[in-house]
Amino acid sequence: MAKWQRRLIKVGENIPAFGTYENYSEYPYINPIIKMFDAWKSKNYGELSNLLKKMFPDIVSDNKRAGKCREVFQNKDLISFEIISVEEKACSLSCIIVEAKWKSSDIMHNENLTFGCSYEGEGKSLGLPWNNNGKWVIIPWEIGGLYK
DSSP states (O other), rough: OOOOOOOOBBTTTTOOOOOOOGGGOGGGHHHHHHHHHHHTTTHHHHHHHTTHHHHHHHOOOOHHHHHHHHHHHOEEEEEEEEEEEEEEETTTTTEEEEEEEEEETEEEEEEEEEEEEEEEEEGGGOOOGGGOOEEEEEEEEGGGGGOO
């Protein structure tokens, strides 16, 4: 851990504002965010609920969590999303702000959503990315705009 160095990441220079998984190969914590927006766009509530487990921490059933995701997202047609900023806070924690645009009941919404991405090992313990002993998990930090 002592060897870890925070990188200064500039959207538009180091990484694109929007892209595919391949565009972020050096920043694997961004991939769950891309997958989440892909699942939202395709209305894949099962996949969305797996990626957003921490959004519904009191729901342990996969089916109930998928139903809750359906409630929150089914009337929100995602138009686009763009990564606004990325900050590496620690070796196993990053902050990603995304501007999301969606349409709901003929109203256009444009909100910045803030997510943490944490690298978790087995049993939700802290993992170390270079040990490849876990996976990146989305932590919804500031997502109140989804409920407008």
